[in-house]
Amino acid sequence: MAGAEQPLSAGAAAQVAVPGLARVWPSLLVLSVLSVLTLLLALSIGSVHVPLSGLLALFGSNADPLHQTLVIELRLPRALAAFGTGGLLAVAGALMQVLLRNPLADPYVLGLSGGAAVGALGAMLLGLGALAVSGSAFVGALVSTVLVFGLAHGTGSWTPTRLLLTGVVVAAGWGAVITFMLVIGPTERLPGMLYWLMGDLAYARSPWPALSMLALACLVLAPLGRSLNVLARGPLQAATLGVAVRPLEWTVFLAASLLTSVAVITAGTIGFVGLVVPHMLRLVFGADQRLILPASALAGGSLLVLADIGARTLMAPEQLPVGVITALLGVPTFLYLLYRSR
Amino acid sequence: MGIADRRNAVRVAGTPTLLVGVLLLLGVVGVQAEDRFCVTDDRQREVCLSQPAERIIALSPGVTELLFAAGAGDRISGAVRYSDYPEAANDLPRVGNHTRVDMETVLAMEPDLIVAWVSGNPAEQLERLEQLGLTVYYSEVRDFEDVAASIRRFGRLAGTSAEAEQAAAGFTADISRLEQTYGDRDPVRLFYQIWDDPLMTINDTHLISQIIGLCGGENVFGDLDRMVPRLDRESVLAARPEAIAAGGMGEGNESWLEPWKQFDQLPATGRGNLFFVPPSTIQRPTPRVIEGAEILCEHLEAARGRR
Amino acid sequence: MSTLRARHLVIDIPDRGDGTPLDLDIAPGEVWGVLGPNGAGKTTLLHTLAGLRPPRRGEVLLDDRPLSGLRRRTIARQIAVVFQERQDGFPATVLETALIGRHPFLSALQMETAEDVDLARRSLAEMELEGYEARAVSTLSGGERQRLAVATALAQQPRIWLADEPSNHLDLRHQVAVMRLLRDQAVRGCSVFLCLHDINLAARWCDRILLLYPDGAACWGDTGRMLVPSALEQLYGQKLIATQLDGAPVFVPSVADTRAAAAVPGAGNPSQPHDG
Numbered sequence: 001m002a003g004a005e006q007p008l009s010a011g012a013a014a015q016v017a018v019p020g021l022a023r024v025w026p027s028l029l030v031l032s033v034l035s036v037l038t039l040l041l042a043l044s045i046g047s048v049h050v051p052l053s054g055l056l057a058l059f060g061s062n063a064d065p066l067h068q069t070l071v072i073e074l075r076l077p078r079a080l081a082a083f084g085t086g087g088l089l090a091v092a093g094a095l096m097q098v099l100l101r102n103p104l105a106d107p108y109v110l111g112l113s114g115g116a117a118v119g120a121l122g123a124m125l126l127g128l129g130a131l132a133v134s135g136s137a138f139v140g141a142l143v144s145t146v147l148v149f150g151l152a153h154g155t156g157s158w159t160p161t162r163l164l165l166t167g168v169v170v171a172a173g174w175g176a177v178i179t180f181m182l183v184i185g186p187t188e189r190l191p192g193m194l195y196w197l198m199g200d201l202a203y204a205r206s207p208w209p210a211l212s213m214l215a216l217a218c219l220v221l222a223p224l225g226r227s228l229n230v231l232a233r234g235p236l237q238a239a240t241l242g243v244a245v246r247p248l249e250w251t252v253f254l255a256a257s258l259l260t261s262v263a264v265i266t267a268g269t270i271g272f273v274g275l276v277v278p279h280m281l282r283l284v285f286g287a288d289q290r291l292i293l294p295a296s297a298l299a300g301g302s303l304l305v306l307a308d309i310g311a312r313t314l315m316a317p318e319q320l321p322v323g324v325i326t327a328l329l330g331v332p333t334f335l336y337l338l339y340r341s342r
Numbered sequence: 343m344g345i346a347d348r349r350n351a352v353r354v355a356g357t358p359t360l361l362v363g364v365l366l367l368l369g370v371v372g373v374q375a376e377d378r379f380c381v382t383d384d385r386q387r388e389v390c391l392s393q394p395a396e397r398i399i400a401l402s403p404g405v406t407e408l409l410f411a412a413g414a415g416d417r418i419s420g421a422v423r424y425s426d427y428p429e430a431a432n433d434l435p436r437v438g439n440h441t442r443v444d445m446e447t448v449l450a451m452e453p454d455l456i457v458a459w460v461s462g463n464p465a466e467q468l469e470r471l472e473q474l475g476l477t478v479y480y481s482e483v484r485d486f487e488d489v490a491a492s493i494r495r496f497g498r499l500a501g502t503s504a505e506a507e508q509a510a511a512g513f514t515a516d517i518s519r520l521e522q523t524y525g526d527r528d529p530v531r532l533f534y535q536i537w538d539d540p541l542m543t544i545n546d547t548h549l550i551s552q553i554i555g556l557c558g559g560e561n562v563f564g565d566l567d568r569m570v571p572r573l574d575r576e577s578v579l580a581a582r583p584e585a586i587a588a589g590g591m592g593e594g595n596e597s598w599l600e601p602w603k604q605f606d607q608l609p610a611t612g613r614g615n616l617f618f619v620p621p622s623t624i625q626r627p628t629p630r631v632i633e634g635a636e637i638l639c640e641h642l643e644a645a646r647g648r649r
Numbered sequence: 650m651s652t653l654r655a656r657h658l659v660i661d662i663p664d665r666g667d668g669t670p671l672d673l674d675i676a677p678g679e680v681w682g683v684l685g686p687n688g689a690g691k692t693t694l695l696h697t698l699a700g701l702r703p704p705r706r707g708e709v710l711l712d713d714r715p716l717s718g719l720r721r722r723t724i725a726r727q728i729a730v731v732f733q734e735r736q737d738g739f740p741a742t743v744l745e746t747a748l749i750g751r752h753p754f755l756s757a758l759q760m761e762t763a764e765d766v767d768l769a770r771r772s773l774a775e776m777e778l779e780g781y782e783a784r785a786v787s788t789l790s791g792g793e794r795q796r797l798a799v800a801t802a803l804a805q806q807p808r809i810w811l812a813d814e815p816s817n818h819l820d821l822r823h824q825v826a827v828m829r830l831l832r833d834q835a836v837r838g839c840s841v842f843l844c845l846h847d848i849n850l851a852a853r854w855c856d857r858i859l860l861l862y863p864d865g866a867a868c869w870g871d872t873g874r875m876l877v878p879s880a881l882e883q884l885y886g887q888k889l890i891a892t893q894l895d896g897a898p899v900f901v902p903s904v905a906d907t908r909a910a911a912a913v914p915g916a917g918n919p920s921q922p923h924d925g
Contacts, residue, residue: 024760048450066450073474074445101739183572202442203466223757230749234736239701241805242725242753287740290760317436317444318423 024291031298035083038302042079043071045309047316081266082201082308082322083301084210086273088263090300091217092256093274094281094292098232099149099252100163103279104337106330107141107260108271110167114174115144116257116264117196121181134209137265141257144170149253164338199270199323201308213262214301217255218294224248225290232287270323272330273300279333303329381495384460384482391477394501395455399448402440402459405481406431407628408489409457411513412496413505419451427622427630443467449474455499457481483627485552486517493629509629516632520556520639527558530642533583533610534561536625538590538598541573549627557639559585575601579608585645586610587638589621613648617641651727651808652676653698653840657707659865660697662690668865670707675809680832680841682855682872684848686885689861691844692733692813698842699730699811711809725753729807731798733814733844743789744782746797747773750804765804772803775830777823791818799827810834810841816850828854848900852876860884876900 044055054067089107096105096112107113119140123133151166178196221228227248231238235245263270277300278292285291304322307329311322380390397419400406406425409418421434422443437451438444440462448456453476458468460482472478479499483492490510497506532554536542544550546564554561562581563571578586588598596618605611619641624634655673671694675681683691696702698709700716709716711727729750747769748761755761761769773779776796781789789797795818802810810831816824832854835841845851851858851872858875861867862884869875876898878891888903 046446047444048446066452069449069474070446074449074470098739101736103740184568200442202445203464205466205469226749226752226755226757229741229745230752232739232741233746233749236696236701236730236732237735239721240699240725240728240730241749242720242722244721282740286742286745288745312444312446317438317447319438319442319444321442 023285027285027291028294028298031295031302035298035302035305038305039079039083042082042305042309043075045313046070046075047313077207078201078204078308078312079305080207081204081210082304084207084214085201085204085263085267085270086277086304086307087214087297087301088210088217088259089270089273090277090296090303091214091221091274091293092259092263093300094278094289094296095221095228095252095256095259096274097278098228098289099249099256101232101234102163103282104164104275104334105167106272106275106334107256107263108269108273109164109171109275109334110148111144111171111174112141112148112257112260113199113264113269113271114171114178115140115142116261117269118174118177118181119143119261120265121178121185121196125181125185134261134265137261138258140174141261141264142254144174145253145257196264196268198321199264199268199326200321201267201304201311202319202321204267207266210262210266213259214297217259218297221255221293222290224251225288225293228252228289228293229287232289268321268323270304270326272326272334273304275337276326276330276333277303279337379499379501381479381498383479383495384488384492385480387480389455389477389479389499391455391499395499397451397453398455398457398500399437399451399453400425400457401437401443401463402457402481403427403431404483404626404628405457405459406434407626407630408481408483408492409496409500411506411509411629412493412500413502413509414496414500417500417502419453420448427626427628445470449476455479457496483549484547485549486514486631489627489629489631490514513629513632517556517635520632520635524558524639524643525556527643528646529558529560530645531562531582531584532559532642533563533578533581533586535586535588535598536570536621538588541575541578542570543573545569545571549631550624553624553631553635553638556635557642559638559642579605582609584609584613585615585617585642587617587619587641589619589625593620593622613645615641615645615648617644651712651840653728653809653842654710654713655698655707656710658697658704658709659706660690660693661702661705662693662865665690666865667706668862669867671859671867671869673859673869675840675842677808677838677840678835679857680835680855681843681857681859682851683842683844683859683861684846684851684881684884685861686863689863690865691861694861695730695811695813695842695844699728700724701730722753725805727807728809728811729802729805731802731810731812731815733817735794735798738787741786742782743773743778743784743786743797744769746786747778747801747804750801750806753805768806769800769804772800773797775803776800777826792820792823795819796823796827799830803830808839810839810843812842813844814846815843816845816847824850848876848881849897852898852900 044050048070050067050070054064055071057063058068058071092107093105096107096110097103116137120133120137123136147170148167227243230241230243231245231248239245278296281292281295281299285295307325308322310325311320314320378390378392379394380388383389396417398409398414398417399420400409400418401422403422403425406418406421407427409415410428410431415430418434420437421431423436423439425431425434437447440459441464443463445467448471456471456476456478458478458480460480468478481492483489490513493506493510493513497503534543534550534554536544543563545566545568546561547569551561551564562583586602590596590598599616599618602608602611602616610616619634619637623630623637653675655671658671659667683694685691693702697704700709711719711724716724748765750769751761751765770782773781776799778793778796778800786794786797799815812831815827815831819827828850831841831843843855855872857869858872859867859869860875860880878889878900881900882889889900890903891898891900893899
């Protein structure tokens with residue numbers, strides 16, 4: 001019976017979006033071009049006006065030294081740090097959404113960022129070195145992940161309500177611990193520590209940890225894309241389709257925690273990027289993780305670069321924490337998704 | 343990817359050495375090393391300029407006041423929000439607030455000296471400014487000697503030593519005058535309230551506590567570990583202070599004293615020893631603390647008269 | 650062709666005795682139906698046969714090799730499972746869903762080939778889902794999702810089908826379509842193992858029947874021998890009326906007092922006819 005209808009259905013279906021396949025590279029190319037454009041925008045906008053001619057002359061022999069410093073020393077590293085951080089958070093969000101089969105998952109909402117911040121802050125208060133701070137942030141994020149996933153799962157399934165309640169309670173707990181640490185911490189370090197509560201790229205030191213972790217994540221996760229697509233149908237279905245579910249779940253746990261902790265160490269706890277970006281991308285590109293994961297890296301990076309341009313310039317010379325901007329974007333998105341999920 | 347190694351990583355992003363060169367070119371050519379203006383800042387680092395500072399950026403309201411006191415007010419190019427004293431400070435161009443400095447605006451001012459506030463400004467941003475080749479003086483004023491010393495150092499860096507010396511000497515003289523007048527009087531046990539909700543006080547390491555000592559008072563919470571402890575009202579009632587002094591939201595707002603009036607059994611309340619001190623005169627570590635100290639000393643003297 | 654064997658298998662249901670150990674040979678060309686009341690462990694048995702749950706005792710063999718020693722990917726190239734409950738809350742299109750049936754046959758970085766897509770489309774067409782390719786799964790009705798699940802398993806080209814209530818949510822036309830497809834798969838040499846709640850579907854389509862009792866007792870054998878009213882009445886605790894229609898036995902519940910069922914004379918276990 002299929003034979004007779006075959007030509008017709010094949011012809012009609014050629015219009016239908018085929019997952020992955022031919023769409024991955026063109027889509028990623030478009031997103032890469034957008035990323036470069038947002039980075040260029042970040043280089044050209046700031047509280048000090050640098051004319052386009054100044055930008056073009058940057059690499060010439062008679063470049064204005066002030067413009068060189070502003071663009072190359074201030075804007076470029078900060079834009080790259082924003083890009084790396086945004087990409088990490090978006091990929092971490094996309095991963096958690098697959099694992100929980102729930103588009104509401106986000107490293108900030110579910111308390112991973114809070115755990116990483118507590119880990120990093122605790123290590124800093126103890127006067128530990130940079131490596132210990134990073135390690136401690138990772139452990140903090142991982143503890144959060146295991147807590148949320150373990151508790152929310154319980155004996156039943158991951159219902160959105162149960163998941164969100166667990167995540168929100170864990171996140172609130174970390175918030176309290178951070179506040180406690182800020183209270184007992186030395187007064188003279190307090191102002192520089194508030195960004196652990198509301199992420200801020202003004203404190204970002206180097207973009208390279210975030211950027212290299214983002215590149216590494218894309219490489220490591222690339223071969224897992226299709227398995228993640230299958231895992232999104234639930235662990236039982238995935239197992240019957242040949243996925244080694246437990247190892248894959250742990251890989252995702254560790255990856256989401258690692259990515260979140262590097263993002264948090266770079267710029268504090270920035271919320272909602274991991275929620276907004278994968279959601280928007282799924283609306284445009286569908287849910288194939290082979291496209292969504294690298295696309296999240298690019299689009300998440302671009303989004304945070306744009307948000308940080310706003311943070312730097314909206315009220316200049318007063319500077320906003322970028323977390324305020326992402327929250328203003330993210331909270332309505334979150335509420336909309338929650339409303340729709342009923 | 344930790345905090346310490348980032349410093350090196352950042353250098354990859356640009357050419358800080360180039361900038362150092364550029365800044366040195368700004369009229370510094372030919373100056374001999376022995377002509378340099380050097381001071382030691384509050385982090386015990388040596389800060390040197392090749393010629394007196396002409397474009398200073400002050401990253402706290404207190405630093406702005408100290409610079410004006412040192413006669414360097416007209417050398418300030420930029421200041422942070424709330425820099426409101428003296429009057430002229432209100433007109434200074436702004437470079438953000440002390441917790442988040444607008445780096446671009448700072449750089450665009452091409453400052454030759456940045457005076458930072460150790461416990462107020464984010465360390466990451468100050469590091470960045472240094473990496474960009476700017477000269478940063480780290481200020482952390484904790485006692486009367488620091489106030490006088492800071493004024494002298496700012497005078498030296500700005501080339502206004504004569505005026506600064508006069509201001510510093512005047513300040514020191516005022517302090518000793520107050521100390522001689524009040525220091526040995528009968529101690530008055532005082533609770534000093536610097537914030538209302540939550541209730542906050544200061545311990546003996548804070549400048550305000552030193553002012554209390556100067557006036558012959560005794561800070562009832564001076565022994566607490568934290569410099570700015572948070573309290574509840576009960577612990578204040580239990581400490582039974584003989585006097586309570588408080589600032590307020592604004593220079594004439596005495597509303598923070600109101601809640602204490604219900605506790606008649608408290609010695610401070612019973613004797614009418616609830617005193618207002620205008621916060622700007624005592625909470626910034628600047629020469630203006632003389633004003634606040636005089637007010638507080640007179641209050642404590644009044645308290646002694648009500649025994 | 651592959652055979653799935655249960656050897657002295659006791660499924661692990663908490664707080665329940667071992668019951669009858671199962672020794673089943675689910676051979677190519679056979680359609681097995683499992684009948685039992687709610688809670689008898691039909692789904693648990695199916696999951697155990699798929700290697701998704703460890704048995705309490707005994708083992709499951711796939712072509713004489715223990716399932717527990719095989720990689721999931723190896724198993725997935727032989728066995729397809731149609732679940733009764735699916736977690737399809739995560740956004741995906743119909744075609745994407747059918748295509749995941751090809752997952753066991755593709756290497757990590759390999760994209761689906763045109764043949765894979767073609768196979769998925771034909772599987773969808775087989776379940777009358779052509780034209781649905783771009784639809785989001787979340788917009789499908791319960792019956793359409795059920796057919797999509799069967800189509801996904803079909804795209805997997807399994808040798809062994811394990812299906813949990815495959816006719817769930819389906820209208821009569823599609824019930825027949827699905828059962829005919831499974832029958833057809835058996836004719837082509839697949840082994841088919843179904844959990845069913847409808848005795849009449851089992852009577853019509855299955856070669857062999859396993860009756861699973863709530864206490865873990867079990868008996869199995871050829872359909873004709875197993876589907877006798879006395880055994881079924883005891884199985885369901887429900888009095889039945891049996892008749893013949895269109896050459897197949899048909900059972901309908903009797904509306905007479907159900908408590909009488911427990912007292913039906915001769916309703917004990919039929920003697921256990923052993924298979925093969």
